[in-house]
Amino acid sequence: MKEIENGLAQELLEIYGERKSSSPEKQREMEVRPGESIIVEGQVPDAVFIILSGSMKVHLNMAKGSEYLVALEGPGKLLGEVEALTGSLAACSVTALEECRVATVLPADYETWLAEDHRFALLVNRILSFRLQSFTRRAAVNLSYPLEYSVLKMIKMQFEEHGSRVLQISKEEIANYLGTSLRSINRIFKGLQDKNILAPNKEIEIISIDEVDRLMELHENK
Incomplete structure (x- = not known):
């Protein structure tokens, strides 16, 4: 499972690198400081993000003020891609654990990228499928x-x-x-x-x- 996850992350970084090389003027990147959130629970994300370096946590804020850790994500991870297509509010917050660099893709540009690049669209499908499989596997491990x-x-x-x-x-x-x-x-x-x-x-x-x-x-x- 880890090899598959690493392979998907590496492929996403490669595809992004190719797109950046072909149209550098359209690609936006930014630095994120530790403790800074790029996605906030209950708000519509303003972009789709690809982690280029650093580590981030995906988390939920519980009713009593505690925090529920959903996942830890590193380079090559895609964030906010579901909300970009559905227009829905973010279910979780995403916060930097250390100095990070991320690529930002506006929702309209993300849709264009999916439509123009079959390889990218297929990769996103595989990423979402793997994520669903991972959550199912995690639940099974916790029970077994x-x-x-x-x-x-x-x-x-x-x-x-x-x-x-x-x-x-x-x-x-x-x-x-x-x-x-x-x-x-x-x-x-x-x-x-x-x-x-x-x-x-x-x-x-x-x-x-x-x-x-x-x-x-x-x-x-x-």
């Missing part, structure tokens, strides 16, 4: 495996995404993403620290990614 497995899977996903043993995500965000309580996440983390998989630090730091893989395999083979 214990919480520890889901936490390990997310830790590994973050490590592969950023290549760093120190994760750019909090325990609270992991709890929201997995639909569980912070207390349950703290219990899982204490167990992983006792197994020398995670360091007993305030930030989430992986001691051994090999042990993450080994423990995931044990869960999968039960």
Whole structure:
């Protein structure tokens, strides 16, 4: 699944690069500072965005003021494409976790791009299909495996995404993403620290990614 996701992201960056080379005057890019939102929940996005560099979170604001983490997105991810075609309000906010650079495509230009470029239109279809499949798979994993497995899977996903043993995500965000309580996440983390998989630090730091893989395999083979 990760290889497919990376392949889709890389292909989108390639197609955007080709379009930028052929008509540079029509392409717009902007820098986004940490904490700045390019899409705001409940508002109509003013553009479709392609992440060129950096990491962003897709999140929902809950009624009691808490935040529900939907996804973490990096380079090659497409955002706001559904709202551009439907004119609907954004269901989630998208906020930069670090310095980011994004391409911005106005809704009218996005529709023109889809109509003119069959390869791009097919890619968007594949991206949407993969996203739906990923949400379905995530729900199935949460039902089929214990919480520890889901936490390990997310830790590994973050490590592969950023290549760093120190994760750019909090325990609270992991709890929201997995639909569980912070207390349950703290219990899982204490167990992983006792197994020398995670360091007993305030930030989430992986001691051994090999042990993450080994423990995931044990869960999968039960």
